[in-house]
Amino acid sequence: MPAAAQLACGPVVAGISGTVSLVAVPANLLVVPAIAPATVLGVAAAVLSPFWPAGAEFAAWLASWPAWWLVVVARYGARLPAGTLPWPGGLTGALLLAGLTVALLVAARHPVVRRLVAVLAVAVIVGTLPVRLVASGWPPARWVAVACAVGQGDALVLPVVPGRAVVVDAGPDPAAVDGCLRRLGVREVSLLLFSHFHVDHTGGVAGVFRARRVAGVRTPQWPEPAAGRDLVRGAAAGAAGAGTAPASAGWTYREGAVELVVLGPPYPMRGTRSDPNNNSLVLLATVAGVRILLMGDAETEEQRALLDRVPAGGVRADVLKVAHHGSAYQEPAFLDAVRPRVALVPVGTGNSYAHPNPAVLARLARGGARVLRTDVDGDLAVVRHGEGLAVVARGTPPGRRS
Template structure:
């Protein structure tokens, strides 16, 4: 946020409460005004949920759980929660599969922000959500590019750009090579933060382009 010179955060969205998603939450508030915080109704694991709640309370920012159907607009940005359509219990990872999934429209470009939603939540969205609500130009690939992806979900999204947020030299095997190949064969331009550094999809010449900060922010190629 410092590097991008972000001074104000109108809305902080927490997809779920695993430490790799909330461990730095205090830094979002440091030196910035945060207008509001939203997260999923699923409040596990409790330690992560408490981190977010305490950071919001210290900053005086309202915190609310939201569900599928919630909507937020500001300027050219329109956010709609499309998942989870209902609480998922007994899945491979309930916190992941109750991730708050948002469809964002920014200047006419559709973006799907999937948190760590795995196969179970992806299929639940397919079963309950109109295909048009899932279709997106840009996909923030779920769960750091793990193997737990539903092929039919990726086919429904059909992104032109797929962005994989993943740590350098992680111990989980992320991102999965088969998934990257599937996305590429589906026509997506794939960028990943471990090798490309900061990445972004931008509008250019009436279409989409991708930019990356480069290896100094990620790992050498």
């Protein structure tokens, strides 16, 4: 039954998640004995609750034991580093797996073909698992930047030395950014910068401070929104040694493998479509020789001002953290001037802003960028790969987990 269920549901899951599970069948076999008692006792608790609360509570307690086993198997199965294989997402991936499944079922009726399929399956698994075990290590070797999957918000990490990093923005949720930093092994934050004070960049600040030392905090000159500003100042005030100070164009920072310079805003931007967004700190980071442009939520007006004030070639970068979650408010000439090889779009699953804008993504792709989104691929690590760059995606982001 678990195998039949996996064959029936596998194409749908593959289309949604962009992965094929290697552990679904054994995991289902492990939980089969617990399903019936958990279900029967759970129903009994629901039926008894209106007229015999004590009996319902006892039935629920009994049901909690098989339910606990279900949770344990699911949790550890999901953590296995070789538990999934990458697969094309969407309708194409679903139809491809469905077609392969049907073809294998038909072919398997012939004994010779069945033996051949078994040999090939063993060869694929034996050959693939070691690769997956090595490739799925996190963080990957030689990483120079990670865009954390924190939902509809930004949190970027730049490695200083093992265990220590620079963090730019904190996303909207403390748990999400804390989880990203824990997965990266970050125990100390040399510098925490905020591009601006909107809550999708500041709301997670407490998570950055959680169980780790933050040596310093830099903020934009623009003081609004006040709620985000006060949140950052309050978190810093509650931590020893984490003083806050504003940064402006021309400010520089250097530690370990990280060099930073603030490019903008070149001057206070007033009367724009969104003054907080257009006064975002725009940072050019160089990590192990890789130029990374972090745009905050800078929109068209600030991008044009940067083109006017920054010397020719000054915004050129290997990696672009796309401004404002890939919104439509981008200056085409600015994107052309950056000409990134990799474009990272931190964005939340199913957000109400229609981010990212398809035309912006298409323009970046036409310019030669590999475009990746945290709502599709989860945490994204840019790594040095020979003379070039590669991107390692950690997996399905929180908003898409079932």
